[in-house]
Amino acid sequence: MTEILVFCETNEEHLDSSAGELIAAGRKLSSEISLPVSAVIFNPNTQMIKEASSLGADKIYKVNDPKFEQKTDEIFTHGLFESCKQINPTVILAAKTSLGRNVAARTAYRLKSSVAQDCMDIRGDKNSGLISVTRPVYGGNAQAVFTFTKPSNQMVILRVKTFEPLEADNTRTAEEINLEISMPDSKLTVIDTVKQEFEGVRLEDASVIVGGGRGLGGPEAFVHLEELAKILNGAVGASRAVCDAGWLDHSYQIGLTGKTVTPDLYITVAISGASQHMAGCSASKNIIAINKDGEANIFKEASFGVVGDWEQILPAFTEAARELTQS
Amino acid sequence: MNIVVCVKQVMDPDTPISAFVIDEVEKKVVPAQGIPPVVNGYCENAVEAALQIKAQEGGEGTITILSLGTDFVMDVMKKPLSMGADKMILIQDEHVAELDAAGIVNVLSAAINKIPDVDLVLCGQQASDWDNAHIPMGIAENLNLPCITSALNIEHTGDKLLVQSALPDGYQTLEAPVQSLITVNNLFGEPRYPTLKGIMQASRKSPEIWSISDLGVSSSELEPFLILSELKIPVSEGNCEIIEGEDDADSGRLLALKLREEKII
Numbered sequence A: 001m002t003e004i005l006v007f008c009e010t011n012e013e014h015l016d017s018s019a020g021e022l023i024a025a026g027r028k029l030s031s032e033i034s035l036p037v038s039a040v041i042f043n044p045n046t047q048m049i050k051e052a053s054s055l056g057a058d059k060i061y062k063v064n065d066p067k068f069e070q071k072t073d074e075i076f077t078h079g080l081f082e083s084c085k086q087i088n089p090t091v092i093l094a095a096k097t098s099l100g101r102n103v104a105a106r107t108a109y110r111l112k113s114s115v116a117q118d119c120m121d122i123r124g125d126k127n128s129g130l131i132s133v134t135r136p137v138y139g140g141n142a143q144a145v146f147t148f149t150k151p152s153n154q155m156v157i158l159r160v161k162t163f164e165p166l167e168a169d170n171t172r173t174a175e176e177i178n179l180e181i182s183m184p185d186s187k188l189t190v191i192d193t194v195k196q197e198f199e200g201v202r203l204e205d206a207s208v209i210v211g212g213g214r215g216l217g218g219p220e221a222f223v224h225l226e227e228l229a230k231i232l233n234g235a236v237g238a239s240r241a242v243c244d245a246g247w248l249d250h251s252y253q254i255g256l257t258g259k260t261v262t263p264d265l266y267i268t269v270a271i272s273g274a275s276q277h278m279a280g281c282s283a284s285k286n287i288i289a290i291n292k293d294g295e296a297n298i299f300k301e302a303s304f305g306v307v308g309d310w311e312q313i314l315p316a317f318t319e320a321a322r323e324l325t326q327s
Numbered sequence B: 001m002n003i004v005v006c007v008k009q010v011m012d013p014d015t016p017i018s019a020f021v022i023d024e025v026e027k028k029v030v031p032a033q034g035i036p037p038v039v040n041g042y043c044e045n046a047v048e049a050a051l052q053i054k055a056q057e058g059g060e061g062t063i064t065i066l067s068l069g070t071d072f073v074m075d076v077m078k079k080p081l082s083m084g085a086d087k088m089i090l091i092q093d094e095h096v097a098e099l100d101a102a103g104i105v106n107v108l109s110a111a112i113n114k115i116p117d118v119d120l121v122l123c124g125q126q127a128s129d130w131d132n133a134h135i136p137m138g139i140a141e142n143l144n145l146p147c148i149t150s151a152l153n154i155e156h157t158g159d160k161l162l163v164q165s166a167l168p169d170g171y172q173t174l175e176a177p178v179q180s181l182i183t184v185n186n187l188f189g190e191p192r193y194p195t196l197k198g199i200m201q202a203s204r205k206s207p208e209i210w211s212i213s214d215l216g217v218s219s220s221e222l223e224p225f226l227i228l229s230e231l232k233i234p235v236s237e238g239n240c241e242i243i244e245g246e247d248d249a250d251s252g253r254l255l256a257l258k259l260r261e262e263k264i265i
């Protein structure tokens, strides 16, 4: 039996917020299968190492190579695969981010193992070292439990924002180990990267989100959602139907194949609440539904709602919200 | 260019929740009465991508549709052919239900190896039944192909592919060898509707039917890494408080007051 390895992603100077969640999941698992939690960080700085140890890592593997400055699946798959070959972990945890989910899946298959995707819970069996995971399937209409059959390189991809990072404890220290790996030439060349400029609050960071659905009837309606979002200092999001129709860019999409958000308040306007949409927002603290169909699924997920026409409801709601929040 | 598109038959994801039934003992989703299965949505996007590449080449090359499953509904599975694909291979095998993702990966990889002169492999990004989103990565690893996900655009120039791949807030343009595996989703654009001519042509084509035993996959390659131990419908709490005023506008106003009272806004 060896260890629980966490693939920590980084953002410029810090660990990505998903890293703390994974380490917390690792600690939970550690209490069940009594294995240490180690973190592998590519091109770490001292800040990232401090963060990983204070959030609960026992051991930190540092892998340095200028190639990791380019965040491609290919380069990180090689990095994670070579690290796993040296470490031979019992379990590997990765986050369902755009990099993490691809890198984890490819690494698992390269290790001749397999992977459980989009997991919301994880448990370990002390005697066998085998991991069980709970994951939504069929777009969230069903929930499945899967159990691994072989106790090594069990790759688990966790949905972001399902585990709370532990409280940072700055007195904790972790053992640091340098891993040497050689990087081959890439078969893919990055020609350019185009980043969309973003105004206002980022959807992933927003504590209030106003989301619009197909029932809004067209792109013009989003002016009203923008207005409400501004008053509540929030961001606008959308269902896939809206993005597919071209009313908003795909970066606004919330859901299974869009962004995962966890605002304190998610106001949905003319969204039916399909399971694939809820997959990206069901951990919101308060969901509010404005929908003309009282049978719509969104009312099963919402804590407060109004059944009716958004064109009448939203302006009155916005006006009242303006008065209440500015008084 | 010869393209293989991996396509999966799935339960219609728009099946109403009331018709979504699980047999918890068998750990299976019960097919909804009267609602036929569909070609997985993102697989249709992948077929569209293949057709656009073939058109770029002036119609040169062959598009082969490859699918592994049981209980294929031929009218459903012929859709990619009626959209314009050239050939279809169905690996029809009653043992499919016993396979996990790794087993499916090994069978599909062996099948692609058996198809002559394959250049590019296209897959949907995710199948809407088990939402694995990793069968394509497994195939890429098995066949040692570079893998690009979520393509927005694919262009064949010289002996290379230029692929735009979506990022959460933008995209990246990558240069890849023609021998690659690329996944496609709704961001690629709407799949075309079959034309009447396409439907007629498809009706004259019959798929090649293979079975797993034709592919020389060893039994150890079919052993599962993951076993389904439980399948159920999640319970939702469903205690929404409905706010009702004199009319819709009044309800909107009362909703704001309620949220203020609850210290939510």
Ligand SMILES: Cc1cc2nc3c(=O)[nH]c(=O)nc-3n(C[C@H](O)[C@H](O)[C@H](O)COP(=O)(O)OP(=O)(O)OC[C@H]3O[C@@H](n4cnc5c(N)ncnc54)[C@H](O)[C@@H]3O)c2cc1C
Binding pocket: A139, A212, A213, A214, A215, A216, A238, A239, A240, A241, A242, A253, A254, A255, A256, A257, A258, A259, A269, A270, A271, A272, A273, A274, A275, A276, A277, A280, A290, A291, A292, A293, A296, A308, A309, A310, A311, B013, B041, B126, B127, B128
């Ligand atoms: C593999 C897969 C992945 C998917 N991923 C995502 C995803 O990431 N995100 C996502 O959102 N979806 C996703 N979907 C699609 C999802 O299944 C739904 O189709 C989609 O969420 C529906 O969007 P909607 O609620 O805006 O539209 P609809 O379902 O059409 O709902 C519109 C709602 O508006 C209401 N309405 C209409 N007019 C009014 C009015 N005047 N006033 C008030 N209410 C009104 C209607 O009652 C209805 O409930 C995915 C599907 C698949 C198969």
Ligand SMILES: Nc1ncnc2c1ncn2[C@@H]1O[C@H](COP(=O)(O)O)[C@@H](O)[C@H]1O
Binding pocket: B005, B006, B007, B008, B040, B042, B043, B046, B066, B067, B068, B069, B104, B108, B122, B123, B124, B125, B126, B127, B128, B130, B131, B132, B133, B134, B135, B136
């Ligand atoms: N049984 C199958 N037959 C053919 N292609 C498949 C099969 N399963 C998965 N795929 C391909 O892999 C993609 C992703 O599926 P999955 O990894 O199962 O979510 C699909 O869109 C298909 O392109």
